[in-house]
Amino acid sequence: MNSEITKNLLLSHTVLSKMFNFNLSNPGKYKGNELKYLKKVLKSENLSSLSGSWVGRLENNFCKTINSKFAIAMNSGTSTLHSILESLNLPEGGEVLIPALSVIMDSTVCFLSDLVPIYVDIDPNTFLMDPIDLRKKITRNSVAIITVSLYGNVPSMDQISEIAKENNIFLIEDNAQAIFASTGNKKVGDWGIASSWSFENTKHISCGEGGMVTTNKKDLAESIRKIGGHGFKNLRAEEGRVRLVDDIFQDPEYERHDILGWNYRMSEISAAVALAQLERAKELVAMRKYNANKLIEAIDSHKILIPQLIPENASCDYYTFSCLYNQEYSKGISWQEFRKLFKAKTGMGIYGAWQVQYKEPMIYNGAFKYRNKKLYDGLDYKNTKCENAEKVQRKIMQFKTNIRSKRLTDDIANKLNEIIKEVGI
Numbered sequence: 001m002n003s004e005i006t007k008n009l010l011l012s013h014t015v016l017s018k019m020f021n022f023n024l025s026n027p028g029k030y031k032g033n034e035l036k037y038l039k040k041v042l043k044s045e046n047l048s049s050l051s052g053s054w055v056g057r058l059e060n061n062f063c064k065t066i067n068s069k070f071a072i073a074m075n076s077g078t079s080t081l082h083s084i085l086e087s088l089n090l091p092e093g094g095e096v097l098i099p100a101l102s103v104i105m106d107s108t109v110c111f112l113s114d115l116v117p118i119y120v121d122i123d124p125n126t127f128l129m130d131p132i133d134l135r136k137k138i139t140r141n142s143v144a145i146i147t148v149s150l151y152g153n154v155p156s157m158d159q160i161s162e163i164a165k166e167n168n169i170f171l172i173e174d175n176a177q178a179i180f181a182s183t184g185n186k187k188v189g190d191w192g193i194a195s196s197w198s199f200e201n202t203k204h205i206s207c208g209e210g211g212m213v214t215t216n217k218k219d220l221a222e223s224i225r226k227i228g229g230h231g232f233k234n235l236r237a238e239e240g241r242v243r244l245v246d247d248i249f250q251d252p253e254y255e256r257h258d259i260l261g262w263n264y265r266m267s268e269i270s271a272a273v274a275l276a277q278l279e280r281a282k283e284l285v286a287m288r289k290y291n292a293n294k295l296i297e298a299i300d301s302h303k304i305l306i307p308q309l310i311p312e313n314a315s316c317d318y319y320t321f322s323c324l325y326n327q328e329y330s331k332g333i334s335w336q337e338f339r340k341l342f343k344a345k346t347g348m349g350i351y352g353a354w355q356v357q358y359k360e361p362m363i364y365n366g367a368f369k370y371r372n373k374k375l376y377d378g379l380d381y382k383n384t385k386c387e388n389a390e391k392v393q394r395k396i397m398q399f400k401t402n403i404r405s406k407r408l409t410d411d412i413a414n415k416l417n418e419i420i421k422e423v424g425i
C-alpha cells in the first residue's frame with residue numbers, strides 16, 4: 001500500500017472540493033404525482049388496503065407493467081418471498097437453492113418456512129448464479145430455486161429454468177433489484193412460477209418499504225394474498241379488500257379466517273407513492289442506465305475497475321453500477337483508500353457488497369436453529385465454500401446510479417476518470 005500517495009491525494013481533493021464547492025446537488029426523487037396522490041389518500045381517511053383503493057390501483061398497474069396476470073402488494077420484498085415459499089406447500093427440510101452472493105433475506109425466508117438454504121456459487125464475471133454449480137448442488141431433497149437479478153443483471157434463466165423443469169422443482173425469481181431487465185425476448189418475471197419485487201428506499205421504484213408478488217397462477221395468487229393478509233377467507237387473487245360486503249363481514253356469526261396468515265399488507269400511503277413512482281418507471285430505469293454507461297465510459301479500458309459483465313443480448317437495469325476493484329492495477333491503493341479518494345473528490349460514497357450469506361454469523365454460528373431445533377440439528381454451514389462468490393465479494397465496488405441530474409453524473413464520471421488516471425497503472 002502506498003499511504004503517502006493516498007494521503008497527498010486525499011488532502012488535495014478535500015481542499016479543492018471545499019474551495020470550489022464541487023458538489024452539485026441531486027434533484028428530488030419524488031417529483032411526479034406522489035404528493036398529489038398522498039393528499040387524496042389522507043383526504044379519503046382510508047389508509048388501509050382493507051377498504052381503500054390505492055393498493056388495488058398499484059397492483060393493476062404493476063400487472064400491466066410487468067405483463068403478469070396477478071399482482072399482490074406487500075409491505076416488503078422479504079414478506080413477498082416468505083409468502084411465496086409458504087404458499088407452495090413445500091415439505092419441511094426441503095432444500096432451496098439460492099445464490100451465495102445475495103442479501104441475507106434469501107436465507108431468512110427459508111428458515112422462516114422450515115426449509116434449508118443451499119448456496120450456489122456465482123459466475124465471477126456476471127456475479128450471478130452459476131448454472132453449472134447449480135446442477136451439482138441439486139439433490140433428492142431439492143424443492144425450489146430462487147434466482148436473484150443482482151444489481152439489475154438477469155441470471156442465465158433459460159438454463160436455470162431447464163434445470164428446474166428437469167428436476168421438477170419450483171423456480172422463484174427475486175427481482176428486488178430489477179424491473180425491466182431482459183435477455184433475448186424475455187423479461188424478468190417471465191420465467192418463475194412467482195416473482196418477488198421490492199420498493200424499499202433504494203430501489204428503482206421506492207416508497208420507503210414495500211414489495212410485490214407477481215404470478216400467472218390464480219390459485220397461487222389467492223393463497224399468497226391470504227398468507228399475507230391474516231388468512232382472511234374472502235381474499236381473492238385479484239382483490240385485497242375484505243370488507244366489501246359490510247353486512248356480511250360485521251355479522252357476529254361470520255367466520256373470517258380459514259388459513260394461517262400474517263399481516264404483510266401494504267398501506268394505502270405506500271401504495272400511493274409507489275403508484276406515482278411506477279408511472280415513471282421507464283424514466284427511472286433509463287436514468288440508471290444512462291449513469292452506468294457514463295461510468296463505463298469513464299473507466300474506459302483501465303483494468304483497475306472491471307465492470308460486471310452483462311451477457312450478450314441482455315439488458316441490465318443497473319440498480320447499482322458494480323465493478324471489481326483490481327488493486328494489482330493500482331499504485332498500491334487499497335479498496336478502502338480508493339473509496340476515500342472518490343468520496344473526497346465527489347462527495348459520494350461507494351458501496352461494498354454484503355458478505356456471502358453463509359459468512360454471516362447468524363448462519364455460521366447457527367443462530368437460526370432456534371426456529372426448528374429438530375430440523376436444523378446437525379445442519380452446519382462452517383464448511384460451505386463458494387470460491388467465486390468469496391473472491392468477488394471482497395472486490396466489488398458499487399457506484400450509485402440513482403443520480404437524477406445529467407450534469408452531476410457527467411461531473412462524477414469525469415472525476416472517476418481523473419482518479420483512475422492518478423492511481424491506476
Ligand SMILES: Cc1ncc(COP(=O)(O)O)c(C=O)c1O
Pocket residue numbers: 075076077078079102103105106148174176177198199200209210211
Ligand atoms: C435481492 C434482494 N432480495 C430481497 C430484498 C428484500 O427486500 P426488502 O428490503 O423490501 O425486504 C432486497 C432488498 O434489499 C434485495 O436487494
